[in-house]
Amino acid sequence: xxxxxxxxxxxxxxxxxxxxxxxxxxxxxxxxxxxxxxxxxxxxxxxxxxxxxxxxxxxxxxxxxxxxxxxxxxxxxxxxxxxxxxxxxxxxxxxxxxxxxxxxxxxxxxxxxxxxxxxxxxxxxxxxxxxxxxxxxxxxxxxxxxxxxxxxxxxxxxxxxxxxxxxxxxxxxxxxxxxxxxxxxxxxxxxxxxxxxxxxxxxxxxxxxxxxxxxxxxxxxxxxxxxxxxxxxxxxxxxxxxxxxxxxxxxxxxxxxxxxxxxxxxxxxxxxxxxxxxxxxxxxxxxxxxxxxxxxxxxxxxxxxxxxxxxxxxxxxxxxxxxxxxxxxxxxxxxxxxxxxxx
Amino acid sequence: xxxxxxxxxxxxxxxxxxxxxxxxxxxxxxxxxxxxxxxxxxxxxxxxxxxxxxxxxxxxxxxxxxxxxxxxxxxxxxxxxxxxxxxxxxxxxxxxxxxxxxxxxxxxxxxxxxxxxxxxxxxxxxxxxxxxxxxxxxxxxxxxxxxxxxxxxxxxxxxxxxxxxxxxxxxxxxxxxxxxxxxxxxxxxxxxxxxxxxxxxxxxxxxxxxxxxxxxxxxxxxxxxxxxxxxxxxxxxxxxxxxxxxxxxxxxxxxxxxxxxxxxxxxxxxxxxxxxxxxxxxxxxxxxxxxxxxxxxxxxxxxxxxxxxxxxxxxxxxxxxxxxxxxxxxxxxxxxxxxxxxxxxxxxxxxxxxxxxxxxxxxxxxxxxxxxxxxxxxxxxxxxxxxxxxxxxxxxxxxxxxxxxxxxxxxxxxxxxxxxxxxxxxxxxxxxxxxxxxxxxxxxx
Numbered sequence: 001x002x003x004x005x006x007x008x009x010x011x012x013x014x015x016x017x018x019x020x021x022x023x024x025x026x027x028x029x030x031x032x033x034x035x036x037x038x039x040x041x042x043x044x045x046x047x048x049x050x051x052x053x054x055x056x057x058x059x060x061x062x063x064x065x066x067x068x069x070x071x072x073x074x075x076x077x078x079x080x081x082x083x084x085x086x087x088x089x090x091x092x093x094x095x096x097x098x099x100x101x102x103x104x105x106x107x108x109x110x111x112x113x114x115x116x117x118x119x120x121x122x123x124x125x126x127x128x129x130x131x132x133x134x135x136x137x138x139x140x141x142x143x144x145x146x147x148x149x150x151x152x153x154x155x156x157x158x159x160x161x162x163x164x165x166x167x168x169x170x171x172x173x174x175x176x177x178x179x180x181x182x183x184x185x186x187x188x189x190x191x192x193x194x195x196x197x198x199x200x201x202x203x204x205x206x207x208x209x210x211x212x213x214x215x216x217x218x219x220x221x222x223x224x225x226x227x228x229x230x231x232x233x234x235x236x237x238x239x240x241x242x243x244x245x246x247x248x249x250x251x252x253x254x255x256x257x258x259x260x261x262x263x264x265x266x267x268x269x270x271x272x273x274x275x276x277x278x279x280x281x282x283x284x285x286x287x288x289x290x291x292x293x294x295x296x297x298x299x300x301x302x303x304x305x306x307x308x309x310x311x312x313x314x315x316x317x318x319x320x321x322x323x324x325x326x327x328x329x330x331x332x333x334x335x336x337x338x339x340x341x342x343x
Numbered sequence: 344x345x346x347x348x349x350x351x352x353x354x355x356x357x358x359x360x361x362x363x364x365x366x367x368x369x370x371x372x373x374x375x376x377x378x379x380x381x382x383x384x385x386x387x388x389x390x391x392x393x394x395x396x397x398x399x400x401x402x403x404x405x406x407x408x409x410x411x412x413x414x415x416x417x418x419x420x421x422x423x424x425x426x427x428x429x430x431x432x433x434x435x436x437x438x439x440x441x442x443x444x445x446x447x448x449x450x451x452x453x454x455x456x457x458x459x460x461x462x463x464x465x466x467x468x469x470x471x472x473x474x475x476x477x478x479x480x481x482x483x484x485x486x487x488x489x490x491x492x493x494x495x496x497x498x499x500x501x502x503x504x505x506x507x508x509x510x511x512x513x514x515x516x517x518x519x520x521x522x523x524x525x526x527x528x529x530x531x532x533x534x535x536x537x538x539x540x541x542x543x544x545x546x547x548x549x550x551x552x553x554x555x556x557x558x559x560x561x562x563x564x565x566x567x568x569x570x571x572x573x574x575x576x577x578x579x580x581x582x583x584x585x586x587x588x589x590x591x592x593x594x595x596x597x598x599x600x601x602x603x604x605x606x607x608x609x610x611x612x613x614x615x616x617x618x619x620x621x622x623x624x625x626x627x628x629x630x631x632x633x634x635x636x637x638x639x640x641x642x643x644x645x646x647x648x649x650x651x652x653x654x655x656x657x658x659x660x661x662x663x664x665x666x667x668x669x670x671x672x673x674x675x676x677x678x679x680x681x682x683x684x685x686x687x688x689x690x691x692x693x694x695x696x697x698x699x700x701x702x703x704x705x706x707x708x709x710x711x712x713x714x715x716x717x718x719x720x721x722x723x724x725x726x727x728x729x730x731x732x733x734x735x736x737x738x739x740x741x742x743x744x745x746x747x748x749x750x751x752x753x754x755x756x757x758x759x760x761x762x763x764x765x766x767x768x769x770x771x772x773x774x775x776x777x778x779x780x781x782x783x784x785x786x787x788x
Contacts, residue, residue: 001660001669001676001689001690002688002689003673003674003675003676003686003687003688003689003690004674004675004686005675005685005686005687005688006675006686007685007686007772007774007775007778008679008681008682008683008684008685008686008759008761008774008775009681009682009683009761009764009765009774010675010677010681010682010684010686010704010709010710011363011516011681011682011709011710011761011765012710012711012713012764012765012767012770013723013765013766013767013768015768016713016716016768016769016770017716017719017768017769019768020719020721020768068714071714071716075716115717116716116717116719117716117717117718117719117720117769118717235722235726284719284720284721284722285719285720287720288722289720289721289722289725289733289735290722290725290733291726337733338725338731338733339731340603340730340731340732340753340756341590341594341600341601341603341729341730341731341756342590342600342601342602342603342604342605342730342756343603343753343756
C-alpha cells in the first residue's frame, strides 16, 4: 500500500494566524460594549468606517504587491488594526480623519514595510499619531460619559452618524457644548493653571480612580487581557512590566507631592494605559520575542508613557511610548538573546 | 571510579518543549505480542546512516538464527534474524530518510528455526570491560532509540564516566515500545544496565521514566528490589516533549549541558535507551544477539494497535497484518512519532533496528495542510525551543543562506525536534528547512 509523504513534524498547532486575530477581537468586545454604553454609538461607527477602509487599503496594497488577496484579507490582521485604531479615536470623528489614519496605518506602516509580519511599527498607533498630529483639535475632545454629568446633551445614533459623515452637528448642538476634555487633558490643563489635584478632582468627569466610564472600560479591557493570557495569545511580561513601571513612576511623584501629581491608579485607568498594556504593546510583530526582552520593552512603554503624559506636549503618551519602543525592539532583541544550549 | 554523584530524581517542569496529546493508551491495552516469523527478511547492513558492514555470506548460503552475516574490522556484526537461505546480497529498499537503497542481506525462511551455536550465555562478571565491549559489538547491539549508534562505541568513553543515564522517557506521542518493555521486562533492562556500568567503570546509573508511566516505574522499583539498588536510581521527568532527548534529559537530571558540538561523555555521561539496555541484558543472559526489537504499531488506521516483538527485516506490511490490518484508509504511515518520525512512501519496507514505532495515521489525526503565512514574531517557537534558539531568526538566516548568521543563530545546535513547527501559528515548515540547511552544510564540509 502506498502513502503520501511529508516532512516532520506531522502535527501542527490548532490556532493559525486568523484564529489568533479572532481571539483578539473577542477579547476587545466587552470593552467596545462598555465604551458604547458610556460614550454613545460613535465608536461603532468609527469601527465600521475604519474596518471598511482597512480592508480596502489592504486589498489594494496586496494587489499592487501581487500577493494572494484571499489568504491575507482573511487573516484578520487588518480588522484588528482597524478596531484598535478606532478604539483610540474620540466618539465624534469625521470619517475622513478615520480614513486618513487607517490608510496610513495599513498602507504605509504595514505594507510599505513588507506587510503582515514585517512592520517595524504598530500600524494602529502609527495611524493614530498621524491623525493626532494632523487634526489636534478634533482628536482630544471626547463626549462626556452618559452617566454622572447632568448638563449634557446626548446624541442619537442618527445624530452621531450625521456628524461622522459631515463634521457638522444637527441644529441646536454646538461642538464645544457637546464635547468634554478627557480626564487626562483636564488634569494637564488645570495643573498648568496651578490648581491642586484636590481642586481638579471635583470636576464631574472624575470617578473613583480615573474618569467616569473610563474606569469601566479599563476593567473590561483588563478582562479581555485576561482572556488573551488564558488563551495563550499574549504572555504576561509586557502588560505586567508596562503597568508596574507606569504605576511605579506615578507612585514616586505622587508620594513626593500628591497635590501636583495624579495617583498611580489614575494613571492606570486613564487614557490608553490598559488598551496599550494588553492590546497594543503586546502586538507580536512590533514587539520583542524573548521573556527578558518583553520585560524591558514593557517597562520602557510604561516609563515613556509616564514621561510623555507628565512632561510631554500631549495629554496621553501611550501611542508615542509604544512607537518609540518599537524602534528599540531590534536592539532589545539583540541584547536579550538567550544563551544557546551548550554554549 | 567516582563514588559521590547526585542527580535530581524529580526535575521541575522544563520551560521549553510542548505539551502534545500523548495518545499512548491506544497501544497499551495489550501486552507485547510476538509478530509471526517473516517468510523473507531483509537485513540492512548499514548502521546509523554512515557505517556499512561487509557481508560475510553469499547468496545460496544456509544461515541459522543469530548467525553473523556481516562483520567489520571493529568486530561489529549483523545477524540473521531467521533460519533459512540467503537469497540476495546487495542494495534493497529500506525505511531510511534518504529513500536510497541500502546494502542488505535477504534471507528466505527454510525449515524449522535453529539458533546458531554462537548464541551462548556469558557471565559478564568474568569479563573485563574490553571483553564486554567486544561482545556487545559482536552481538550487533546498536542504539534502539532510533539513532542506531553502535553501543560498543558508546561504552568506550576514553574518559572517566560519572554516571550512565538510561533513557526511558518516551516523550513522542503514540510510541509505547519502551513503556511496555519496562512494564514487562524491567529485570532485563536492569541486567543490561549492570553490564554497561561494568563496561564503563562507573558506580552510578539512573533510569529516567516519565511521570505518566507509573506501571513502568513500579516494575523498575520491583526489579531493583528492596535491598540495595547497586547504584541504580530512578528519575521521574515531566511528561513533556522532548524531555527524552538526550541533551535535554542530561540537563534536567544533572543541571549540566553537553557542550556544543560535543558528546555527553565530554561531561562524564553516557546515555543509553532502555531497549538498548534490555538488548545488552539479553545478549549476556541468553546469548541472543540483536535479531528483534519491540515495535509499536498504532494510530487510528490500525485495527488492533499494540506492541510487537518483531524480527529485524520483517516486512512492515506483515507487522500491520499482525495488528489486524488497516482500518479505514490511513492518510500517512509514519515510522517514529508525529514529531520526528518520517512518512514512509509504502509498507513494502523491512523493520530495522531504528523502527521503534509505526503509525498508520488518519487524515483527522494529522495537521491539515494550510498555506504558510509570514512569521508574525509571536515568539512561540522561542519559548518552545529546547536548545534555546531563536527559530524565527534562524529561518531568516536559512533563507538568506548566510553562513555567519547560520552559525550565530545555532543551526548546528538545532536538534530537529519539531517543537517550533508544532507551535507556529503561521504554519511555517521551520524544522524541514533547518534539516535541509544542515544537510547542505554537511555536504559542503
